[in-house]
Amino acid sequence: MSLDRRxxxxxxxxxxxxxxxxxxxxLVELAEARSPDQAVTNAQRWGILVDTTRCAEGxxxxxxACNKENGLQQNVRLDIRPQWIRTVTLQDEQTGYxxxxxxxxxxxxxxxxxxxxxxxxxxxxxxxxxxxxRHICIGxxxxxxxxxxxxxxxxxxxxxxxxxxVPRGKGTVEGCNMCVHxxxxxxxxxCVEACNYDGGKALTFGDMRDPASEIxxxxxxxxxxxxxxxxxxxxxxxxxxx
Amino acid sequence: xxxxxxxxxxxxxxxxxxxxxxLAAAYxxxxxxxxxxxxxxxxxxxxxxxxxxxPVAIMRRYHMQFLLHQxxxxxHEGIRTQRFLLTNCVDCxxxxxTNSVLGKHGFCASCHAYxxxxxxxxxxxxxxxxxxxxTATSAIALAPQHSRIAEMVSKTMxxxxxxxxxxxxx
Numbered sequence: 001m002s003l004d005r006r007x008x009x010x011x012x013x014x015x016x017x018x019x020x021x022x023x024x025x026x027l028v029e030l031a032e033a034r035s036p037d038q039a040v041t042n043a044q045r046w047g048i049l050v051d052t053t054r055c056a057e058g059x060x061x062x063x064x065a066c067n068k069e070n071g072l073q074q075n076v077r078l079d080i081r082p083q084w085i086r087t088v089t090l091q092d093e094q095t096g097y098x099x100x101x102x103x104x105x106x107x108x109x110x111x112x113x114x115x116x117x118x119x120x121x122x123x124x125x126x127x128x129x130x131x132x133x134r135h136i137c138i139g140x141x142x143x144x145x146x147x148x149x150x151x152x153x154x155x156x157x158x159x160x161x162x163x164x165x166v167p168r169g170k171g172t173v174e175g176c177n178m179c180v181h182x183x184x185x186x187x188x189x190x191c192v193e194a195c196n197y198d199g200g201k202a203l204t205f206g207d208m209r210d211p212a213s214e215i216x217x218x219x220x221x222x223x224x225x226x227x228x229x230x231x232x233x234x235x236x237x238x239x240x241x242x
Numbered sequence: 243x244x245x246x247x248x249x250x251x252x253x254x255x256x257x258x259x260x261x262x263x264x265l266a267a268a269y270x271x272x273x274x275x276x277x278x279x280x281x282x283x284x285x286x287x288x289x290x291x292x293x294x295x296x297p298v299a300i301m302r303r304y305h306m307q308f309l310l311h312q313x314x315x316x317x318h319e320g321i322r323t324q325r326f327l328l329t330n331c332v333d334c335x336x337x338x339x340t341n342s343v344l345g346k347h348g349f350c351a352s353c354h355a356y357x358x359x360x361x362x363x364x365x366x367x368x369x370x371x372x373x374x375x376x377t378a379t380s381a382i383a384l385a386p387q388h389s390r391i392a393e394m395v396s397k398t399m400x401x402x403x404x405x406x407x408x409x410x411x412x
C-alpha cells in the first residue's frame with residue numbers, strides 16, 4: 001500500500017500519540033492492522049464468545065443493535081421478518097432454571113451451508129466469517145435447510161431503504177455476517193458493542209488465533225462449548241455457562 | 243414491336259420511381275433538417291467531485307467491469323479500496339436534489355434508460371449517498387487502488403482506448 005502525505009501524517013500521528021499517551025499499549029495491533037488493499041488471510045479467525053450467565057432474560061440489546069446496523073426493517077409481516085440474531089430462552093424442566101442466550105450464524109470452520117450451496121454463493125471467508133455472496137445466490141435455500149442453527153433466512157419481497165454498507169435484496173438468502181463491513185474497518189460487531197454498552201457484557205469478539213487476544217486467552221483457560229459439538233463444525237461462536 | 247416498347251417504357255418508369263424513392267428515403271435519414279442527437283446526460287447532475295476516478299472514456303466503456311471486479315475482491319477477500327467502490331460512486335454521483343442516482347435524471351438511471359440496459363444493482367445496493375459531500379470529493383480519484391484492478395486498467399483498456407477519441411462533458 002502506498003501512503004500519500006496526508007495518510008502518512010495520520011498514521012505517524014497515531015503512532016506518536018499512542019506512544020506518548022500510553023507507553024504500555026501494544027503497538028503490535030497497529031502494525032498488523034490490515035490495509036484496505038490487502039486480502040483477508042487465515043492468520044486470523046474472528047470469533048465471538050458468549051457468557052450466557054451474563055445474558056439477562058428480557059434483554060434484547062444485541063438484537064435491536066443488529067436490526068439497526070444492518071437495516072433489517074421490523075415493520076413487515078412476522079413470517080418474513082428478517083432476524084439475523086435472536087434470543088433463545090431455555091428452561092430446565094426438572095429444576096425450572098431459565099437461561100437466555102443469543103443465537104445466530106455460528107461461523108463454522110466447516111460450514112454445512114457452504115457444502116450444499118450449488119453456486120458457491122455460501123462461503124467461508126479466509127478469516128472465518130461465513131457469508132452469502134448475493135451476486136451469485138440463486139435463492140434455492142438449500143443452505144437454510146442445511147444449517148443446524150436455523151441461522152439463515154430468505155428475502156421474500158422487494159426492499160427499500162437498505163444501508164449502504166449492507167446490501168440486501170429479494171430472492172437471496174441472508175444471515176449474520178459478523179458485521180463484516182465493521183470488522184474490515186477494525187471495529188467490532190454491532191451486537192457485541194451494544195451488549196458491552198447496554199447489555200450484560202456477555203459478548204466478547206476477537207481473533208481466536210491471536211494468543212494475546214482476550215477471546216483466545218479465555219478460550220484457553222476457561223470452559224466453553226459449541227452448540228451441537230457432535231456435528232464437528234468447529235464453530236466460531238462459543239458459549240459459556242450452558 | 244409495340245409490346246416491346248411498352249415493356250421498355252414500364253422498365254424505365256419503374257427504375258425512375260425506385261430511384262426517387264431511394265433519394266427520398268436517403269434525404270429523410272440523413273439530409274433532413276438537423277435534429278439534435280438525444281443525449282442521455284441532458285439535465286443530469288454529473289458529480290460532486292471535480293474529476294472521476296478514471297478518464298471519462300474509460301469509465302463509460304468499462305465501469306461495469308471495474309464494479310464487477312471490485313465486487314468479487316470485496317465480498318470474497320475483504321478488499322475495500324476506495325477507488326471503484328460502488329458506495330463511493332453513489333456518494334459522488336447522487337443528485338443533491340433527489341439524493342439518488344436513480345430517477346429520470348439520475349446519473350445511473352438516465353443513461354441506462356437511454357441505452358436500454360436494465361441494471362439490478364440498486365435492488366440490493368442503496369442508491370442514496372452515505373457520506374457527506376466533503377468526503378465524497380475528487381480526493382478518491384487519487385486514492386490508491388488495488389494492484390489487480392490497476393493492472394487490469396493499465397494493460398488492457400488504456401491500449402484499447404488509444405485509438406478512440408477521448409471526449410466527455412467533464
